[in-house]
Amino acid sequence: MARYELVKRSVALITLTNPPVNALSSAVRHAMAKSMEQALNDPKVTAVVICGENGRFCGGADIREFAGPLRGPPLVPLLDAIEAGEKPVVAAIEGVALGGGFELALVCHYCIAHFKARLGLPEVTLGILPAAGGTQRLPRLIGIPAALELITTGRHISAQEALKLGIVDQVTEQNACEVAVEFALRAVAKPLSSRRVSMLTTPCPPDLDALLEVVTMEVKKKARGVMAPLACIQAVRAAATMPYSKGIKRESELMATLFNSGQARALQYCFFAQRTAGKWTLPSGAQWNNSKPREIRSAAIIGLGTMGRGIVVSLARVGISVIAVESEKKLLETGKQMVIGMLERDAKRRGVSASLNLLKFTLSLQDLKDVDLVIEAVFEDMALKKRVFQELSKVCRPATLLCTNTSGLDVDALAGVTDRPHLVVGMHFFSPAHVMKLLEVVCGPRSSSETIATAMSLGKRMGKVSVAVGNCPGFVGNRMLKPYMDQATFLLEEGATPEQIDKALEDFGFAMGVFRMSDLAGLDVGWRIRKESGLTGPDVDPKNPPRRRHGRRYCPIPDMVCEQGRFGQKTGRGWYMYDKPGGTNAKPDPLIQNLLEMYRSRYAIQPRNISDQEIIERCLFALANEGFRILEDGIAARPEDIDVIYLFGYGFPRHRGGPMFYASMVGLERVLERLEHYHQAHPDVPHLEPSPLLKKLVACGSPSVQTWREHIKTMHSHL
Numbered sequence: 135m136a137r138y139e140l141v142k143r144s145v146a147l148i149t150l151t152n153p154p155v156n157a158l159s160s161a162v163r164h165a166m167a168k169s170m171e172q173a174l175n176d177p178k179v180t181a182v183v184i185c186g187e188n189g190r191f192c193g194g195a196d197i198r199e200f201a202g203p204l205r206g207p208p209l210v211p212l213l214d215a216i217e218a219g220e221k222p223v224v225a226a227i228e229g230v231a232l233g234g235g236f237e238l239a240l241v242c243h244y245c246i247a248h249f250k251a252r253l254g255l256p257e258v259t260l261g262i263l264p265a266a267g268g269t270q271r272l273p274r275l276i277g278i279p280a281a282l283e284l285i286t287t288g289r290h291i292s293a294q295e296a297l298k299l300g301i302v303d304q305v306t307e308q309n310a311c312e313v314a315v316e317f318a319l320r321a322v323a324k325p326l327s328s329r330r331v332s333m334l335t336t337p338c339p340p341d342l343d344a345l346l347e348v349v350t351m352e353v354k355k356k357a358r359g360v361m362a363p364l365a366c367i368q369a370v371r372a373a374a375t376m377p378y379s380k381g382i383k384r385e386s387e388l389m390a391t392l393f394n395s396g397q398a399r400a401l402q403y404c405f406f407a408q409r410t411a412g413k414w415t416l417p418s419g420a421q422w423n424n425s426k427p428r429e430i431r432s433a434a435i436i437g438l439g440t441m442g443r444g445i446v447v448s449l450a451r452v453g454i455s456v457i458a459v460e461s462e463k464k465l466l467e468t469g470k471q472m473v474i475g476m477l478e479r480d481a482k483r484r485g486v487s488a489s490l491n492l493l494k495f496t497l498s499l500q501d502l503k504d505v506d507l508v509i510e511a512v513f514e515d516m517a518l519k520k521r522v523f524q525e526l527s528k529v530c531r532p533a534t535l536l537c538t539n540t541s542g543l544d545v546d547a548l549a550g551v552t553d554r555p556h557l558v559v560g561m562h563f564f565s566p567a568h569v570m571k572l573l574e575v576v577c578g579p580r581s582s583s584e585t586i587a588t589a590m591s592l593g594k595r596m597g598k599v600s601v602a603v604g605n606c607p608g609f610v611g612n613r614m615l616k617p618y619m620d621q622a623t624f625l626l627e628e629g630a631t632p633e634q635i636d637k638a639l640e641d642f643g644f645a646m647g648v649f650r651m652s653d654l655a656g657l658d659v660g661w662r663i664r665k666e667s668g669l670t671g672p673d674v675d676p677k678n679p680p681r682r683r684h685g686r687r688y689c690p691i692p693d694m695v696c697e698q699g700r701f702g703q704k705t706g707r708g709w710y711m712y713d714k715p716g717g718t719n720a721k722p723d724p725l726i727q728n729l730l731e732m733y734r735s736r737y738a739i740q741p742r743n744i745s746d747q748e749i750i751e752r753c754l755f756a757l758a759n760e761g762f763r764i765l766e767d768g769i770a771a772r773p774e775d776i777d778v779i780y781l782f783g784y785g786f787p788r789h790r791g792g793p794m795f796y797a798s799m800v801g802l803e804r805v806l807e808r809l810e811h812y813h814q815a816h817p818d819v820p821h822l823e824p825s826p827l828l829k830k831l832v833a834c835g836s837p838s839v840q841t842w843r844e845h846i847k848t849m850h851s852h853l
């Protein structure tokens with residue numbers, strides 16, 4: 135857990151050895167304490183260097199240990215002892231120094247960092263604060279404003295930035311450990327008092343209160359209802375106003391308010407869920423660690439609409455040659471100009487040169503014969519997509535992978551029109567595709583493990599969080615969206631307003647409520663899909679009762695809004711009104727209010743007062759209920775996958791963990807009881823009927839979300 139060696143006859147080299155990130159587990163802390171004691175007591179040792187094995191200094195505290203009772207030597211006294219020691223201690227930072235790893239570096243008297251190293255205090259993203267002295271030492275070292283920014287955002291910084299801020303003493307392109315040993319030898323006998331950061335006085339700005347106020351407002355605006363950043367601000371205030379001995383106590387008190395909180399549990403769950411999601415597995419036994427992806431050097435995108443353009447940018451910026459295809463010259467030219475603009479802006483922001491030389495634009499599918507992979511991103515029309523896939527089948531070499539960016543159509547039906555169904559897979563990007571981090575990789579029943587591995591690995595290469603899902607209408611994300619949005623519109627019928635529903639969801643933590651989000655996405659898309667599926671428009675049998683379709687409750691209000699040409703932000707009117715087409719400042723619209731009143735009076739609906747609690751329960755429990763059905767159907771392999779999809783694709787608040795984790799935090803019994811209650815009140819809404827899996831889990835004593843998988847016995851997995 136920590137290796138102790140004597141090098142250059144007088145330097146104790148302590149290497150943390152806890153792969154993969156040398157986290158400060160209880161065993162590591164124990165070994166470190168022992169090694170430090172040995173070094174300080176050995177008269178041969180004149181200086182100490184601390185480094186991490188395998189080119190990684192330290193990824194911080196072992197987050198897995200937070201779930202159980204804390205054991206082993208506590209970190210704060212250990213770090214205080216290192217700082218107080220009479221022999222110079224030098225940190226040799228390679229790879230990462232994060233969280234407790236950064237705090238360890240802060241107590242070392244000197245720091246050498248490799249030029250590729252990254253440092254940061256990401257505790258806030260885990261719902262806690264840097265409670266091993268980080269909130270007290272960093273402000274003393276770099277001042278309040280810079281420390282506040284790093285601690286409240288959890289941002290990682292480069293070695294160069296750390297040097298500028300005065301956190302590290304030297305940045306090297308050589309082996310940081312060897313440089314640190316030489317540095318340590320030169321530091322012997324130099325006075326250490328000014329190197330003990332806890333002894334420094336925090337440089338305090340004259341307008342401390344005003345500064346803290348501004349940061350508090352910013353934090354509250356950015357992350358509504360999130361506790362950890364606010365506690366971080368209070369801890370930093372203590373560094374400015376108290377001596378270290380008192381400040382560290384305050385830090386610990388504040389940590390105690392966060393450590394066992396639901397938010398901390400949710401955020402730590404998200405950390406591991408994100409990593410679990412990449413570990414796909416098929417019933418055949420093929421999985422992420424035994425299936426080799428193909429190398430993708432060239433790709434083609436069919437369709438240069440919003441999605442196609444974003445996908446081209448995502449591919450080109452990771453060095454893949456892209457051929458972009460459109461059907462008409464004008465569309466091709468417009469798409470080309472937009473892609474170039476997007477790539478140039480992106481490159482400028484990242485301080486690199488735009489990879490325009492990787493792009494080719496064409497009107498001819500014949501140009502695609504040699505590419506490694508094609509992503510179809512044409513209009514959401516099955517007949518059109520089938521024609522494209524038939525054509526691709528003829529044109530592309532037999533080994534080319536054929537992918538579709540459909541947001542919900544049958545991937546296997548597309549595979550069926552090709553000569554290579556095993557090489558067909560869905561790659562469902564989210565709009566805007568070059569910004570959104572989520573990729574649903576839709577595995578058809580005939581997709582080969584190599585095809586899935588390639589799509590997953592390509593997603594990772596593009597910086598996406600890729601989740602493998604099964605093939606069903608809407609896959610995971612969009613399938614779950616329907617019951618969520620249905621509940622929102624049913625609540626409108628019953629007496630709520632769009633702004634009331636949005637406010638309840640935004641207070642819950644969503645960046646945008648369902649109606650503001652729909653206005654942003656465009657209301658016409660859903661309207662077209664409803665028309666195509668016979669739910670509205672001329673194909674509906676006039677004898678059909680207006681508020682029922684296929685024997686279920688149906689709310690025609692969204693259709694009525696679209697019939698008035700209100701398609702959302704782009705038309706300046708939707709569920710809200712905007713200053714102009716394309717405007718973003720949503721204001722409640724009296725015309726929508728009128729529409730709702732007329733609608734209710736036409737159908738003799740007596741509006742009632744609807745509480746925020748009912749809004750949250752009906753929208754979010756219906757959402758989670760569909761998640762349980764998705765698990766039952768084998769469309770998602772685990773609840774973590776569903777949660778990751780909602781976190782990265784639909785703006786679900788991270789501090790709530792995702793819909794499935796949220797349901798487990800509320801208590802499955804309670805979710806079941808509320809769904810039963812609402813289903814009794816609305817028996818014509820099947821989405822409110824509790825799913826068999828939810829009932830089963832409750833009957834099994836509501837096990838933790840991480841163990842649901844053991845209770846899911848699918849007849850056949852779609853993955």
Ligand SMILES: CC(C)(COP(=O)(O)OP(=O)(O)OC[C@H]1O[C@@H](n2cnc3c(N)ncnc32)[C@H](O)[C@@H]1OP(=O)(O)O)[C@@H](O)C(=O)NCCC(=O)NCCSC(=O)/C=C/CCCCCCCCCCCCC(=O)O
Nearest residue numbers: 157193194195196197198232233234256265266390393409
């Ligand atoms: C950048 C990374 C380090 C590496 O990224 P990458 O190379 O892409 O690899 P990953 O896939 O992310 O990770 C590889 C595997 O390693 C696992 N991992 C990573 N980091 C950790 C970790 N810190 N702990 C455990 N496991 C970790 C990861 O899960 C992968 O494994 P698997 O695939 O899932 O199996 C990147 O990993 C990264 O960013 N890591 C996280 C870094 C981080 O956030 N560090 C901060 C941790 S928190 C911390 O350090 C806190 C310090 C203060 C501690 C003080 C504790 C005192 C407790 C006091 C409590 C008082 C309250 C008492 C209340 C009361 O009872 O009253």
